Amino acid sequence: MNLKKYQTQIASSNSSSELETLRIKLLGRKGLINQLFSEIKNQQPDNRQQYGQKLNKLKSQLQNLIKKQALKIAKQNKVPKETKITNSIFALPKIGHLHPITTTENQINSLFKKLGFSIYDGPEIETDEFCFERLNLPKDHPARELQDSIFIKEPEILLRTQTSSVEARLLSQEKPPFKVAFPGKVYRNEKVNKSNHFTFNQYQAVVVGKNMTLKNLFGTMDLMFKTLYGPNVTVRYRPKYYPEVEPGVGLDMQCFNCKEKGCAICKGAGWVEMGGAGIIHPIVLQKANIDPKKWSGFAFGMGLDRWTMAKYNIKDIRTFSGGNLAYLPNK
Ligand SMILES: [Zn+2]
Incomplete structure:
Protein backbone atom coordinates (compact mmCIF):
# COMPACT_ATOMS: atom_id res chain seq x y z
CA MET A 1 0.00 0.00 0.00
CA ALA A 91 -27.99 42.10 17.07
CA LEU A 92 -28.82 41.94 20.79
CA PRO A 93 -31.36 44.53 21.99
CA LYS A 94 -29.79 47.66 23.56
CA ILE A 95 -30.01 47.61 27.34
CA GLY A 96 -30.04 50.91 29.27
CA HIS A 97 -29.92 54.51 28.06
CA LEU A 98 -28.22 57.81 28.80
CA HIS A 99 -29.03 59.57 32.05
CA PRO A 100 -31.68 62.29 31.42
CA ILE A 101 -29.23 64.98 32.60
CA THR A 102 -26.64 63.76 30.08
CA THR A 103 -29.28 63.90 27.35
CA THR A 104 -30.16 67.52 28.25
CA GLU A 105 -26.46 68.40 28.43
CA ASN A 106 -25.85 66.89 24.98
CA GLN A 107 -28.79 68.84 23.52
CA ILE A 108 -27.56 72.16 24.90
CA ASN A 109 -23.98 71.35 23.87
CA SER A 110 -25.04 70.75 20.29
CA LEU A 111 -27.01 74.05 20.23
CA PHE A 112 -24.00 76.03 21.45
CA LYS A 113 -21.62 74.25 19.11
CA LYS A 114 -23.87 75.38 16.25
CA LEU A 115 -23.62 78.94 17.60
CA GLY A 116 -19.83 78.72 17.48
CA PHE A 117 -19.16 78.06 21.19
CA SER A 118 -16.36 75.81 22.42
CA ILE A 119 -17.22 73.32 25.16
CA TYR A 120 -14.87 73.40 28.17
CA ASP A 121 -14.38 71.37 31.33
CA GLY A 122 -12.68 72.24 34.64
CA PRO A 123 -11.62 70.67 37.95
CA GLU A 124 -14.28 69.71 40.51
CA ILE A 125 -11.80 70.18 43.37
CA GLU A 126 -11.13 73.91 43.28
CA THR A 127 -9.23 76.62 45.11
CA ASP A 128 -10.88 79.50 46.93
CA GLU A 129 -9.25 81.85 44.42
CA PHE A 130 -11.03 80.46 41.34
CA CYS A 131 -14.26 79.51 43.08
CA PHE A 132 -14.77 82.91 44.79
CA GLU A 133 -11.99 85.52 44.79
CA ARG A 134 -11.70 86.01 41.05
CA LEU A 135 -15.49 86.16 40.74
CA ASN A 136 -15.78 89.29 42.84
CA LEU A 137 -16.55 87.30 45.99
CA PRO A 138 -13.83 88.29 48.51
CA LYS A 139 -13.53 86.43 51.82
CA ASP A 140 -15.85 88.72 53.80
CA HIS A 141 -18.56 88.90 51.09
CA PRO A 142 -22.02 88.00 52.43
CA ALA A 143 -22.97 86.22 49.17
CA ARG A 144 -20.57 83.44 50.13
CA GLU A 145 -23.13 82.48 52.75
CA LEU A 146 -25.45 81.41 49.93
CA GLN A 147 -22.98 78.79 48.85
CA ASP A 148 -22.31 76.73 51.95
CA SER A 149 -19.19 74.85 50.89
CA ILE A 150 -17.82 71.36 51.31
CA PHE A 151 -14.11 71.79 52.04
CA ILE A 152 -11.36 69.31 51.24
CA LYS A 153 -8.84 71.43 53.18
CA GLU A 154 -10.16 74.54 54.88
CA PRO A 155 -9.96 77.39 53.99
CA GLU A 156 -8.31 76.98 50.57
CA ILE A 157 -9.35 73.72 48.86
CA LEU A 158 -13.02 72.87 48.32
CA LEU A 159 -15.44 71.05 46.02
CA ARG A 160 -16.55 73.73 43.56
CA THR A 161 -19.87 75.33 44.52
CA GLN A 162 -20.48 76.70 41.04
CA THR A 163 -19.19 76.16 37.49
CA SER A 164 -18.29 79.87 37.50
CA SER A 165 -14.91 78.56 38.65
CA VAL A 166 -14.39 77.40 35.05
CA GLU A 167 -15.28 80.95 33.94
CA ALA A 168 -12.56 82.36 36.25
CA ARG A 169 -10.00 79.93 34.81
CA LEU A 170 -11.13 80.64 31.28
CA LEU A 171 -10.90 84.44 31.66
CA SER A 172 -7.39 84.10 33.06
CA GLN A 173 -6.19 81.91 30.18
CA GLU A 174 -7.97 82.95 26.98
CA LYS A 175 -7.60 86.13 24.98
CA PRO A 176 -10.88 87.72 23.84
CA PRO A 177 -13.00 87.44 21.80
CA PHE A 178 -14.34 84.00 22.79
CA LYS A 179 -17.56 82.05 23.28
CA VAL A 180 -17.35 79.11 25.65
CA ALA A 181 -19.89 76.81 27.36
CA PHE A 182 -19.14 74.45 30.22
CA PRO A 183 -21.44 71.92 31.88
CA GLY A 184 -20.43 70.30 35.17
CA LYS A 185 -21.22 68.92 38.59
CA VAL A 186 -21.17 71.22 41.64
CA TYR A 187 -21.35 70.62 45.41
CA ARG A 188 -22.92 72.53 48.27
CA ASN A 189 -23.55 71.69 51.88
CA GLU A 190 -27.35 71.64 51.46
CA LYS A 191 -30.12 69.70 53.11
CA VAL A 192 -31.45 67.13 50.63
CA ASN A 193 -35.16 67.39 49.82
CA LYS A 194 -37.53 67.35 46.82
CA SER A 195 -35.95 70.34 45.10
CA ASN A 196 -32.44 70.62 46.64
CA HIS A 197 -29.48 68.27 46.66
CA PHE A 198 -25.90 68.53 47.91
CA THR A 199 -24.69 67.60 44.44
CA PHE A 200 -26.24 68.97 41.27
CA ASN A 201 -25.35 69.99 37.73
CA GLN A 202 -24.90 73.41 36.22
CA TYR A 203 -24.57 74.61 32.67
CA GLN A 204 -22.75 77.85 32.17
CA ALA A 205 -21.49 79.93 29.29
CA VAL A 206 -19.41 83.04 28.80
CA VAL A 207 -19.12 85.36 25.84
CA VAL A 208 -16.53 88.12 25.67
CA GLY A 209 -16.42 90.38 22.63
CA LYS A 210 -17.02 93.94 21.46
CA ASN A 211 -20.14 95.87 22.55
CA MET A 212 -21.95 92.97 24.19
CA THR A 213 -25.32 94.01 25.68
CA LEU A 214 -28.36 92.47 27.40
CA LYS A 215 -29.90 92.14 23.94
CA ASN A 216 -27.27 89.53 23.02
CA LEU A 217 -27.92 87.75 26.30
CA PHE A 218 -31.72 87.63 25.89
CA GLY A 219 -31.44 86.44 22.28
CA THR A 220 -29.20 83.56 23.31
CA MET A 221 -31.42 82.64 26.28
CA ASP A 222 -34.59 82.65 24.16
CA LEU A 223 -32.97 80.31 21.67
CA MET A 224 -31.92 77.97 24.45
CA PHE A 225 -35.37 77.80 26.06
CA LYS A 226 -37.06 77.25 22.69
CA THR A 227 -34.60 74.51 21.70
CA LEU A 228 -35.38 72.55 24.82
CA TYR A 229 -39.06 73.27 25.45
CA GLY A 230 -40.47 74.26 22.06
CA PRO A 231 -41.56 77.61 20.56
CA ASN A 232 -44.43 78.20 23.01
CA VAL A 233 -42.36 78.25 26.17
CA THR A 234 -43.11 81.17 28.52
CA VAL A 235 -40.04 82.84 30.04
CA ARG A 236 -39.52 85.99 32.07
CA TYR A 237 -36.38 87.95 32.90
CA ARG A 238 -36.18 89.95 36.10
CA PRO A 239 -33.41 91.96 37.77
CA LYS A 240 -31.40 89.91 40.23
CA TYR A 241 -28.18 90.37 42.17
CA TYR A 242 -25.15 88.20 41.43
CA PRO A 243 -21.72 89.49 42.51
CA GLU A 244 -19.93 88.58 39.25
CA VAL A 245 -22.35 90.44 36.92
CA GLU A 246 -23.77 93.94 36.60
CA PRO A 247 -26.66 94.14 35.81
CA GLY A 248 -27.80 90.68 36.86
CA VAL A 249 -30.82 88.81 35.48
CA GLY A 250 -32.96 86.04 36.99
CA LEU A 251 -34.24 83.50 34.44
CA ASP A 252 -37.71 82.15 35.21
CA MET A 253 -39.90 79.74 33.27
CA GLN A 254 -43.61 79.23 33.75
CA CYS A 255 -44.02 76.28 36.17
CA PHE A 256 -44.11 73.08 34.13
CA ASN A 257 -46.26 71.40 36.76
CA CYS A 258 -49.06 73.90 37.56
CA LYS A 259 -48.84 76.35 34.62
CA GLU A 260 -48.70 79.42 36.90
CA LYS A 261 -51.46 78.28 39.28
CA GLY A 262 -49.00 77.66 42.12
CA CYS A 263 -47.86 74.28 43.47
CA ALA A 264 -45.24 72.67 45.75
CA ILE A 265 -42.56 72.62 43.04
CA CYS A 266 -42.74 76.38 42.36
CA LYS A 267 -43.52 77.04 46.06
CA GLY A 268 -46.79 78.68 45.03
CA ALA A 269 -45.09 81.23 42.76
CA GLY A 270 -46.25 79.80 39.40
CA TRP A 271 -42.71 80.30 38.07
CA VAL A 272 -39.57 78.22 38.43
CA GLU A 273 -36.17 79.86 38.61
CA MET A 274 -34.05 78.22 35.91
CA GLY A 275 -30.81 80.13 36.34
CA GLY A 276 -29.01 83.43 36.47
CA ALA A 277 -27.26 85.64 33.96
CA GLY A 278 -25.90 89.11 33.39
CA ILE A 279 -23.28 91.37 31.91
CA ILE A 280 -19.85 90.41 33.25
CA HIS A 281 -18.79 92.78 36.05
CA PRO A 282 -15.86 95.04 35.03
CA ILE A 283 -14.00 93.96 38.21
CA VAL A 284 -14.16 90.32 37.07
CA LEU A 285 -12.66 91.28 33.70
CA GLN A 286 -9.97 93.40 35.39
CA LYS A 287 -8.99 90.53 37.71
CA ALA A 288 -8.40 88.47 34.56
CA ASN A 289 -6.31 91.25 32.94
CA ILE A 290 -8.98 91.96 30.33
CA ASP A 291 -9.55 95.68 29.72
CA PRO A 292 -13.27 96.41 30.46
CA LYS A 293 -13.07 99.58 28.33
CA LYS A 294 -12.23 97.49 25.26
CA TRP A 295 -14.13 94.31 25.97
CA SER A 296 -17.51 93.40 27.38
CA GLY A 297 -19.37 90.18 27.74
CA PHE A 298 -22.23 88.25 29.22
CA ALA A 299 -22.41 85.07 31.25
CA PHE A 300 -25.21 82.78 32.26
CA GLY A 301 -25.59 79.70 34.34
CA MET A 302 -28.47 77.38 35.00
CA GLY A 303 -29.31 74.30 36.96
CA LEU A 304 -29.22 71.37 34.58
CA ASP A 305 -31.25 69.34 37.06
CA ARG A 306 -34.14 71.83 37.00
CA TRP A 307 -34.02 72.01 33.21
CA THR A 308 -34.21 68.24 33.01
CA MET A 309 -36.97 68.02 35.63
CA ALA A 310 -39.03 70.48 33.58
CA LYS A 311 -38.36 68.55 30.39
CA TYR A 312 -39.37 65.11 31.66
CA ASN A 313 -41.82 66.33 34.31
CA ILE A 314 -39.71 64.82 37.10
CA LYS A 315 -41.00 66.08 40.44
CA ASP A 316 -38.21 65.03 42.80
CA ILE A 317 -34.53 65.95 42.28
CA ARG A 318 -33.47 62.88 44.28
CA THR A 319 -34.74 60.72 41.41
CA PHE A 320 -31.58 61.61 39.44
CA SER A 321 -29.28 59.87 41.86
CA GLY A 322 -31.64 56.90 42.37
CA GLY A 323 -31.94 53.76 40.28
CA ASN A 324 -35.33 54.44 38.67
CA LEU A 325 -35.11 53.82 34.92
CA ALA A 326 -38.58 55.22 34.17
CA TYR A 327 -37.43 58.45 32.49
CA LEU A 328 -36.54 57.38 29.01
CA PRO A 329 -35.01 59.98 26.71
CA ASN A 330 -37.29 61.39 24.00
CA LYS A 331 -40.28 60.53 26.14
ZN1 LIG B 1 -46.00 75.12 40.07
Whole structure:
Protein backbone atom coordinates (compact mmCIF):
# COMPACT_ATOMS: atom_id res chain seq x y z
CA MET A 1 0.00 0.00 0.00
CA ASN A 2 1.28 3.34 -0.98
CA LEU A 3 1.11 5.66 2.05
CA LYS A 4 2.35 8.65 0.04
CA LYS A 5 -0.66 8.54 -2.30
CA TYR A 6 -3.10 8.71 0.62
CA GLN A 7 -0.98 11.30 2.42
CA THR A 8 -1.41 13.63 -0.59
CA GLN A 9 -5.15 12.92 -0.77
CA ILE A 10 -5.59 13.73 2.94
CA ALA A 11 -3.51 16.93 2.71
CA SER A 12 -5.53 18.18 -0.26
CA SER A 13 -8.89 17.72 1.48
CA ASN A 14 -10.36 21.20 1.90
CA SER A 15 -13.52 20.48 3.79
CA SER A 16 -14.47 18.28 6.71
CA SER A 17 -16.99 16.38 4.56
CA GLU A 18 -14.31 15.61 1.96
CA LEU A 19 -11.99 14.40 4.71
CA GLU A 20 -14.71 12.27 6.27
CA THR A 21 -15.36 10.50 2.92
CA LEU A 22 -11.67 9.75 2.70
CA ARG A 23 -11.57 8.52 6.29
CA ILE A 24 -14.41 6.08 5.64
CA LYS A 25 -12.67 4.90 2.48
CA LEU A 26 -9.44 4.21 4.37
CA LEU A 27 -10.38 3.46 7.96
CA GLY A 28 -14.10 2.63 7.78
CA ARG A 29 -15.56 -0.78 8.56
CA LYS A 30 -15.34 -1.79 4.92
CA GLY A 31 -12.37 0.48 4.28
CA LEU A 32 -8.97 -0.24 2.81
CA ILE A 33 -7.16 -0.99 6.09
CA ASN A 34 -9.80 -3.51 7.17
CA GLN A 35 -9.65 -5.14 3.72
CA LEU A 36 -5.89 -5.48 4.09
CA PHE A 37 -6.35 -6.92 7.59
CA SER A 38 -8.73 -9.52 6.19
CA GLU A 39 -5.97 -10.64 3.85
CA ILE A 40 -3.75 -11.60 6.78
CA LYS A 41 -4.99 -15.13 6.47
CA ASN A 42 -3.55 -15.34 2.97
CA GLN A 43 -0.07 -14.53 4.24
CA GLN A 44 2.57 -17.06 4.99
CA PRO A 45 2.34 -18.09 8.70
CA ASP A 46 5.88 -16.77 9.34
CA ASN A 47 5.04 -13.48 7.75
CA ARG A 48 1.67 -12.81 9.43
CA GLN A 49 3.03 -11.08 12.55
CA GLN A 50 5.17 -8.67 10.54
CA TYR A 51 2.27 -8.03 8.12
CA GLY A 52 -0.03 -7.22 11.06
CA GLN A 53 2.51 -4.88 12.67
CA LYS A 54 3.04 -3.02 9.40
CA LEU A 55 -0.70 -2.60 8.93
CA ASN A 56 -1.18 -1.32 12.50
CA LYS A 57 1.58 1.23 11.94
CA LEU A 58 0.00 2.33 8.67
CA LYS A 59 -3.39 2.60 10.32
CA SER A 60 -2.09 4.87 13.11
CA GLN A 61 -0.14 6.99 10.59
CA LEU A 62 -3.33 7.52 8.58
CA GLN A 63 -5.31 8.30 11.74
CA ASN A 64 -2.75 10.95 12.74
CA LEU A 65 -2.69 12.51 9.28
CA ILE A 66 -6.49 12.73 9.22
CA LYS A 67 -6.56 14.25 12.71
CA LYS A 68 -4.01 16.93 11.72
CA GLN A 69 -5.90 17.76 8.55
CA ALA A 70 -9.18 18.00 10.49
CA LEU A 71 -7.59 20.60 12.83
CA LYS A 72 -6.26 22.54 9.87
CA ILE A 73 -9.70 22.69 8.26
CA ALA A 74 -11.28 23.76 11.59
CA LYS A 75 -8.75 26.63 11.88
CA GLN A 76 -9.48 27.80 8.35
CA ASN A 77 -13.17 27.88 9.16
CA LYS A 78 -12.60 29.83 12.38
CA VAL A 79 -12.79 33.32 10.82
CA PRO A 80 -16.34 33.09 9.47
CA LYS A 81 -17.40 31.39 12.69
CA GLU A 82 -16.16 34.35 14.78
CA THR A 83 -17.80 36.85 12.48
CA LYS A 84 -21.06 35.08 13.09
CA ILE A 85 -20.70 35.36 16.86
CA THR A 86 -19.82 39.09 16.68
CA ASN A 87 -22.83 39.76 14.48
CA SER A 88 -25.12 38.08 16.94
CA ILE A 89 -23.76 40.29 19.76
CA PHE A 90 -24.54 43.44 17.75
CA ALA A 91 -27.99 42.10 17.07
CA LEU A 92 -28.82 41.94 20.79
CA PRO A 93 -31.36 44.53 21.99
CA LYS A 94 -29.79 47.66 23.56
CA ILE A 95 -30.01 47.61 27.34
CA GLY A 96 -30.04 50.91 29.27
CA HIS A 97 -29.92 54.51 28.06
CA LEU A 98 -28.22 57.81 28.80
CA HIS A 99 -29.03 59.57 32.05
CA PRO A 100 -31.68 62.29 31.42
CA ILE A 101 -29.23 64.98 32.60
CA THR A 102 -26.64 63.76 30.08
CA THR A 103 -29.28 63.90 27.35
CA THR A 104 -30.16 67.52 28.25
CA GLU A 105 -26.46 68.40 28.43
CA ASN A 106 -25.85 66.89 24.98
CA GLN A 107 -28.79 68.84 23.52
CA ILE A 108 -27.56 72.16 24.90
CA ASN A 109 -23.98 71.35 23.87
CA SER A 110 -25.04 70.75 20.29
CA LEU A 111 -27.01 74.05 20.23
CA PHE A 112 -24.00 76.03 21.45
CA LYS A 113 -21.62 74.25 19.11
CA LYS A 114 -23.87 75.38 16.25
CA LEU A 115 -23.62 78.94 17.60
CA GLY A 116 -19.83 78.72 17.48
CA PHE A 117 -19.16 78.06 21.19
CA SER A 118 -16.36 75.81 22.42
CA ILE A 119 -17.22 73.32 25.16
CA TYR A 120 -14.87 73.40 28.17
CA ASP A 121 -14.38 71.37 31.33
CA GLY A 122 -12.68 72.24 34.64
CA PRO A 123 -11.62 70.67 37.95
CA GLU A 124 -14.28 69.71 40.51
CA ILE A 125 -11.80 70.18 43.37
CA GLU A 126 -11.13 73.91 43.28
CA THR A 127 -9.23 76.62 45.11
CA ASP A 128 -10.88 79.50 46.93
CA GLU A 129 -9.25 81.85 44.42
CA PHE A 130 -11.03 80.46 41.34
CA CYS A 131 -14.26 79.51 43.08
CA PHE A 132 -14.77 82.91 44.79
CA GLU A 133 -11.99 85.52 44.79
CA ARG A 134 -11.70 86.01 41.05
CA LEU A 135 -15.49 86.16 40.74
CA ASN A 136 -15.78 89.29 42.84
CA LEU A 137 -16.55 87.30 45.99
CA PRO A 138 -13.83 88.29 48.51
CA LYS A 139 -13.53 86.43 51.82
CA ASP A 140 -15.85 88.72 53.80
CA HIS A 141 -18.56 88.90 51.09
CA PRO A 142 -22.02 88.00 52.43
CA ALA A 143 -22.97 86.22 49.17
CA ARG A 144 -20.57 83.44 50.13
CA GLU A 145 -23.13 82.48 52.75
CA LEU A 146 -25.45 81.41 49.93
CA GLN A 147 -22.98 78.79 48.85
CA ASP A 148 -22.31 76.73 51.95
CA SER A 149 -19.19 74.85 50.89
CA ILE A 150 -17.82 71.36 51.31
CA PHE A 151 -14.11 71.79 52.04
CA ILE A 152 -11.36 69.31 51.24
CA LYS A 153 -8.84 71.43 53.18
CA GLU A 154 -10.16 74.54 54.88
CA PRO A 155 -9.96 77.39 53.99
CA GLU A 156 -8.31 76.98 50.57
CA ILE A 157 -9.35 73.72 48.86
CA LEU A 158 -13.02 72.87 48.32
CA LEU A 159 -15.44 71.05 46.02
CA ARG A 160 -16.55 73.73 43.56
CA THR A 161 -19.87 75.33 44.52
CA GLN A 162 -20.48 76.70 41.04
CA THR A 163 -19.19 76.16 37.49
CA SER A 164 -18.29 79.87 37.50
CA SER A 165 -14.91 78.56 38.65
CA VAL A 166 -14.39 77.40 35.05
CA GLU A 167 -15.28 80.95 33.94
CA ALA A 168 -12.56 82.36 36.25
CA ARG A 169 -10.00 79.93 34.81
CA LEU A 170 -11.13 80.64 31.28
CA LEU A 171 -10.90 84.44 31.66
CA SER A 172 -7.39 84.10 33.06
CA GLN A 173 -6.19 81.91 30.18
CA GLU A 174 -7.97 82.95 26.98
CA LYS A 175 -7.60 86.13 24.98
CA PRO A 176 -10.88 87.72 23.84
CA PRO A 177 -13.00 87.44 21.80
CA PHE A 178 -14.34 84.00 22.79
CA LYS A 179 -17.56 82.05 23.28
CA VAL A 180 -17.35 79.11 25.65
CA ALA A 181 -19.89 76.81 27.36
CA PHE A 182 -19.14 74.45 30.22
CA PRO A 183 -21.44 71.92 31.88
CA GLY A 184 -20.43 70.30 35.17
CA LYS A 185 -21.22 68.92 38.59
CA VAL A 186 -21.17 71.22 41.64
CA TYR A 187 -21.35 70.62 45.41
CA ARG A 188 -22.92 72.53 48.27
CA ASN A 189 -23.55 71.69 51.88
CA GLU A 190 -27.35 71.64 51.46
CA LYS A 191 -30.12 69.70 53.11
CA VAL A 192 -31.45 67.13 50.63
CA ASN A 193 -35.16 67.39 49.82
CA LYS A 194 -37.53 67.35 46.82
CA SER A 195 -35.95 70.34 45.10
CA ASN A 196 -32.44 70.62 46.64
CA HIS A 197 -29.48 68.27 46.66
CA PHE A 198 -25.90 68.53 47.91
CA THR A 199 -24.69 67.60 44.44
CA PHE A 200 -26.24 68.97 41.27
CA ASN A 201 -25.35 69.99 37.73
CA GLN A 202 -24.90 73.41 36.22
CA TYR A 203 -24.57 74.61 32.67
CA GLN A 204 -22.75 77.85 32.17
CA ALA A 205 -21.49 79.93 29.29
CA VAL A 206 -19.41 83.04 28.80
CA VAL A 207 -19.12 85.36 25.84
CA VAL A 208 -16.53 88.12 25.67
CA GLY A 209 -16.42 90.38 22.63
CA LYS A 210 -17.02 93.94 21.46
CA ASN A 211 -20.14 95.87 22.55
CA MET A 212 -21.95 92.97 24.19
CA THR A 213 -25.32 94.01 25.68
CA LEU A 214 -28.36 92.47 27.40
CA LYS A 215 -29.90 92.14 23.94
CA ASN A 216 -27.27 89.53 23.02
CA LEU A 217 -27.92 87.75 26.30
CA PHE A 218 -31.72 87.63 25.89
CA GLY A 219 -31.44 86.44 22.28
CA THR A 220 -29.20 83.56 23.31
CA MET A 221 -31.42 82.64 26.28
CA ASP A 222 -34.59 82.65 24.16
CA LEU A 223 -32.97 80.31 21.67
CA MET A 224 -31.92 77.97 24.45
CA PHE A 225 -35.37 77.80 26.06
CA LYS A 226 -37.06 77.25 22.69
CA THR A 227 -34.60 74.51 21.70
CA LEU A 228 -35.38 72.55 24.82
CA TYR A 229 -39.06 73.27 25.45
CA GLY A 230 -40.47 74.26 22.06
CA PRO A 231 -41.56 77.61 20.56
CA ASN A 232 -44.43 78.20 23.01
CA VAL A 233 -42.36 78.25 26.17
CA THR A 234 -43.11 81.17 28.52
CA VAL A 235 -40.04 82.84 30.04
CA ARG A 236 -39.52 85.99 32.07
CA TYR A 237 -36.38 87.95 32.90
CA ARG A 238 -36.18 89.95 36.10
CA PRO A 239 -33.41 91.96 37.77
CA LYS A 240 -31.40 89.91 40.23
CA TYR A 241 -28.18 90.37 42.17
CA TYR A 242 -25.15 88.20 41.43
CA PRO A 243 -21.72 89.49 42.51
CA GLU A 244 -19.93 88.58 39.25
CA VAL A 245 -22.35 90.44 36.92
CA GLU A 246 -23.77 93.94 36.60
CA PRO A 247 -26.66 94.14 35.81
CA GLY A 248 -27.80 90.68 36.86
CA VAL A 249 -30.82 88.81 35.48
CA GLY A 250 -32.96 86.04 36.99
CA LEU A 251 -34.24 83.50 34.44
CA ASP A 252 -37.71 82.15 35.21
CA MET A 253 -39.90 79.74 33.27
CA GLN A 254 -43.61 79.23 33.75
CA CYS A 255 -44.02 76.28 36.17
CA PHE A 256 -44.11 73.08 34.13
CA ASN A 257 -46.26 71.40 36.76
CA CYS A 258 -49.06 73.90 37.56
CA LYS A 259 -48.84 76.35 34.62
CA GLU A 260 -48.70 79.42 36.90
CA LYS A 261 -51.46 78.28 39.28
CA GLY A 262 -49.00 77.66 42.12
CA CYS A 263 -47.86 74.28 43.47
CA ALA A 264 -45.24 72.67 45.75
CA ILE A 265 -42.56 72.62 43.04
CA CYS A 266 -42.74 76.38 42.36
CA LYS A 267 -43.52 77.04 46.06
CA GLY A 268 -46.79 78.68 45.03
CA ALA A 269 -45.09 81.23 42.76
CA GLY A 270 -46.25 79.80 39.40
CA TRP A 271 -42.71 80.30 38.07
CA VAL A 272 -39.57 78.22 38.43
CA GLU A 273 -36.17 79.86 38.61
CA MET A 274 -34.05 78.22 35.91
CA GLY A 275 -30.81 80.13 36.34
CA GLY A 276 -29.01 83.43 36.47
CA ALA A 277 -27.26 85.64 33.96
CA GLY A 278 -25.90 89.11 33.39
CA ILE A 279 -23.28 91.37 31.91
CA ILE A 280 -19.85 90.41 33.25
CA HIS A 281 -18.79 92.78 36.05
CA PRO A 282 -15.86 95.04 35.03
CA ILE A 283 -14.00 93.96 38.21
CA VAL A 284 -14.16 90.32 37.07
CA LEU A 285 -12.66 91.28 33.70
CA GLN A 286 -9.97 93.40 35.39
CA LYS A 287 -8.99 90.53 37.71
CA ALA A 288 -8.40 88.47 34.56
CA ASN A 289 -6.31 91.25 32.94
CA ILE A 290 -8.98 91.96 30.33
CA ASP A 291 -9.55 95.68 29.72
CA PRO A 292 -13.27 96.41 30.46
CA LYS A 293 -13.07 99.58 28.33
CA LYS A 294 -12.23 97.49 25.26
CA TRP A 295 -14.13 94.31 25.97
CA SER A 296 -17.51 93.40 27.38
CA GLY A 297 -19.37 90.18 27.74
CA PHE A 298 -22.23 88.25 29.22
CA ALA A 299 -22.41 85.07 31.25
CA PHE A 300 -25.21 82.78 32.26
CA GLY A 301 -25.59 79.70 34.34
CA MET A 302 -28.47 77.38 35.00
CA GLY A 303 -29.31 74.30 36.96
CA LEU A 304 -29.22 71.37 34.58
CA ASP A 305 -31.25 69.34 37.06
CA ARG A 306 -34.14 71.83 37.00
CA TRP A 307 -34.02 72.01 33.21
CA THR A 308 -34.21 68.24 33.01
CA MET A 309 -36.97 68.02 35.63
CA ALA A 310 -39.03 70.48 33.58
CA LYS A 311 -38.36 68.55 30.39
CA TYR A 312 -39.37 65.11 31.66
CA ASN A 313 -41.82 66.33 34.31
CA ILE A 314 -39.71 64.82 37.10
CA LYS A 315 -41.00 66.08 40.44
CA ASP A 316 -38.21 65.03 42.80
CA ILE A 317 -34.53 65.95 42.28
CA ARG A 318 -33.47 62.88 44.28
CA THR A 319 -34.74 60.72 41.41
CA PHE A 320 -31.58 61.61 39.44
CA SER A 321 -29.28 59.87 41.86
CA GLY A 322 -31.64 56.90 42.37
CA GLY A 323 -31.94 53.76 40.28
CA ASN A 324 -35.33 54.44 38.67
CA LEU A 325 -35.11 53.82 34.92
CA ALA A 326 -38.58 55.22 34.17
CA TYR A 327 -37.43 58.45 32.49
CA LEU A 328 -36.54 57.38 29.01
CA PRO A 329 -35.01 59.98 26.71
CA ASN A 330 -37.29 61.39 24.00
CA LYS A 331 -40.28 60.53 26.14
ZN1 LIG B 1 -46.00 75.12 40.07
